[in-house]
Amino acid sequence: MDTALDRAGRVFCERGYHATSIGDLTAAMRLATGSVYKAFRDKQAVFLAAFDRYAAVRREETRGAAARGSNGRERLRHMLLSYVEHSQGIEGRRGCIVVGGTVELAALDPEVRARVNAQIEANEAFIAGLIREGQADGSIPRHVAVDDTARLMICITQGLRVVGKARLPLDGDRLVGVAMKLLA
Amino acid sequence: MDTALDRAGRVFCERGYHATSIGDLTAAMRLATGSVYKAFRDKQAVFLAAFDRYAAVRREETRGAAARGSNGRERLRHMLLSYVEHSQGIEGRRGCIVVGGTVELAALDPEVRARVNAQIEANEAFIAGLIREGQADGSIPRHVAVDDTARLMICITQGLRVVGKARLPLDGDRLVGVAMKLLA
DNA sequence: GATGATAGGGAATGATCGTTTCCTAATCAA
DNA sequence: TTGATTAGGAAACGATCATTCCCTATCATC
Numbered sequence: 001m002d003t004a005l006d007r008a009g010r011v012f013c014e015r016g017y018h019a020t021s022i023g024d025l026t027a028a029m030r031l032a033t034g035s036v037y038k039a040f041r042d043k044q045a046v047f048l049a050a051f052d053r054y055a056a057v058r059r060e061e062t063r064g065a066a067a068r069g070s071n072g073r074e075r076l077r078h079m080l081l082s083y084v085e086h087s088q089g090i091e092g093r094r095g096c097i098v099v100g101g102t103v104e105l106a107a108l109d110p111e112v113r114a115r116v117n118a119q120i121e122a123n124e125a126f127i128a129g130l131i132r133e134g135q136a137d138g139s140i141p142r143h144v145a146v147d148d149t150a151r152l153m154i155c156i157t158q159g160l161r162v163v164g165k166a167r168l169p170l171d172g173d174r175l176v177g178v179a180m181k182l183l184a
Numbered sequence: 185m186d187t188a189l190d191r192a193g194r195v196f197c198e199r200g201y202h203a204t205s206i207g208d209l210t211a212a213m214r215l216a217t218g219s220v221y222k223a224f225r226d227k228q229a230v231f232l233a234a235f236d237r238y239a240a241v242r243r244e245e246t247r248g249a250a251a252r253g254s255n256g257r258e259r260l261r262h263m264l265l266s267y268v269e270h271s272q273g274i275e276g277r278r279g280c281i282v283v284g285g286t287v288e289l290a291a292l293d294p295e296v297r298a299r300v301n302a303q304i305e306a307n308e309a310f311i312a313g314l315i316r317e318g319q320a321d322g323s324i325p326r327h328v329a330v331d332d333t334a335r336l337m338i339c340i341t342q343g344l345r346v347v348g349k350a351r352l353p354l355d356g357d358r359l360v361g362v363a364m365k366l367l368a
Numbered sequence: 369g370a371t372g373a374t375a376g377g378g379a380a381t382g383a384t385c386g387t388t389t390c391c392t393a394a395t396c397a398a
Numbered sequence: 399t400t401g402a403t404t405a406g407g408a409a410a411c412g413a414t415c416a417t418t419c420c421c422t423a424t425c426a427t428c
Contacts, residue, residue: 016288018202022386032407034389039405043386093291102350103287104200107277116350148358151347152340155359159343163335166286166300174332175339181365206416216377217417223375227416370428377422384415392407398400 001039002053004029009050013095017047017104047101048115054097055119061086062126072134073183076153079130080179083157084172092164099161124154131183140183149182185223186237188213193234197279200288201231231285232299238281239303245270246310256318257367260337263314264363267341268356276348283345308338315367324367333366 007028011020025046026033040046065082069075086092098119105112128150134140156179164170191212195204209230210217224230249266253259270276282303289296312334318324340363348354 014291016200016202018200019288019292021384023384026407033387034408035406037387095287095291099346100287102346103279103284104203106350107198107279108203113350117352120347120350120352145358145362148355148362151352151354152359152362155343155347156336156339157343158346159339159341162283162286162342162346163304163339166290166297166304168301168304168335170335171332174329175336178329178332178336178366181368182362184365184368205414207414218378218419219376221417372427373425375422375424377420379418379420381418382416385413386411387413388409388411390407390409393405395402395404397402 004031005050005053006057008046009054009097010094012047012050013054013097013100016100044109044111048111051097051101051112051115055115058086058098059122062123066126066130071137071139072130072132073139073180076127076130076134076140076183077176077180079127080153080156080176081172083160084170084175087160087164088170088172092161092170093167095165096158096161099158099165102158120154120158123157124150127153134183144183152182153179188215189234189237190241192230193238193281194278196231196234197238197281197284200284202288228293228295232295235281235285235296235299239299242270242282243306246307250310250314255321255323256314256316257323257364260311260314260318260324260367261360261364263311264337264340264360265356267344268354268359271344271348272354272356276345276354277351279349280342280345283342283349286342304338304342307341308334311337318367328367336366337363 007030008025011024011028015024022033022036022043025031025043026036029036031039036046040049062079062082066075066079069078087096098116101112102116102120106116107113128146131140131144131146131149135142135144135146160170160175191214192209195208195212199208206217206220206227209215209227210220213220215223220230224233246263246266250259250263253262271280282300285296286300286304290300291297312330315324315328315330315333319326319328319330344354344359
């Protein structure tokens with residue numbers, strides 16, 4: 001089931017919600033129409049499940065990338081680098097289901113908006129936590145405004161997915177090098 | 185015609201491309217179905233025309249905001265502030281047709297992707313120009329990496345539209361205050 | 369004043385969508 | 399072995415979509 005949801009998520013990422021037909025989903029999930037509707041109430045339910053699965057996987061990847069750093073500042077650097085990598089190449093071209101859900105559905109679907117907001121706020125809280133860790137271990141100055149910096153970094157990560165989907169090249173080391181000035 | 189395109193653009197921003205029906209467009213543009221198809225080849229042509237119109241208007245607004253600054257650094261600050269303002273409130277909730285077009289169509293529609301890329305690259309070139317102006321007038325240090333900083337600022341502006349559409353509150357002065365560290 | 373051209377409006381059309389329904393096959397308990 | 403229950407697959411349904419066609423005013427021209 002998780003692998004089927006992964007495949008559904010990939011289709012939703014690439015084509016968006018409305019351009020993805022049930023036929024696209026059944027082909028991607030290797031399930032027949034009836035089977036999809038036995039497992040899920042409707043198309044929106046498939047999207048929400050794929051969204052949750054995608055968010056959980058990405059969360060783990062982000063935490064894993066951050067864990068490679070030896071202090072708060074380095075953990076943030078690895079997290080940002082991971083975001084740039086995921087915004088590039090084949091995955092970048094495919095897109096992010098959180099960004100897609102926000103842009104395509106947030107205005108009209110309160111349920112999707114709630115998930116999107118929860119996901120963004122969780123990421124923001126994670127970033128804020130890393131900044132505080134850095135301030136505690138001395139790798140980030142105390143005068144850095146935690147919440148504002150975290151929110152701006154969220155904007156950067158979301159913007160990276162947009163720019164990556166437009167297929168503009170992104171140089172991880174250089175972009176992150178500039179972004180790290182925010183922690184000065 | 186321009187006002188009709190403005191109205192079409194608003195609908196495309198809010199609902200996205202695929203969720204906008206011809207009926208939505210005729211209602212917004214106050215035109216009958218036949219009239220729309222007399223003026224435009226198909227729905228995609230309406231979108232492209234609305235996109236061009238939107239991009240032209242926004243470009244003027246952005247240039248106007250930047251012009252309020254007295255040097256390169258201040259022009260950048262006003263430009264960023266303008267972006268935050270437009271990403272907030274009713275307009276922020278409605279969304280940006282460039283971001284929407286990128287996320288929803290860039291992967292599958294080469295024509296839209298070309299417009300999106302042109303628009304993003306034009307904005308990026310404008311930002312890079314402002315940075316160079318600032319370096320020339322002494323308000324921005326010479327060691328600032330022009331192209332990388334410009335691309336990161338593009339990520340910030342696009343990300344602001346995503347976060348604004350998700351309805352998270354954005355404090356212009358604080359966010360821009362943090363972002364200006366990129367010019368240190 | 370008559371006529372031709374043109375722009376705008378609205379009904380009709382074929383295709384495609386999401387969803388439902390029904391049928392088949394497989395699994396498991398007795 | 400048999401019967402019952404369930405998951406999976408495919409056809410059918412109504413609704414909606416983008417698009418086309420045709421009709422009707424309006425206006426300039428002769």
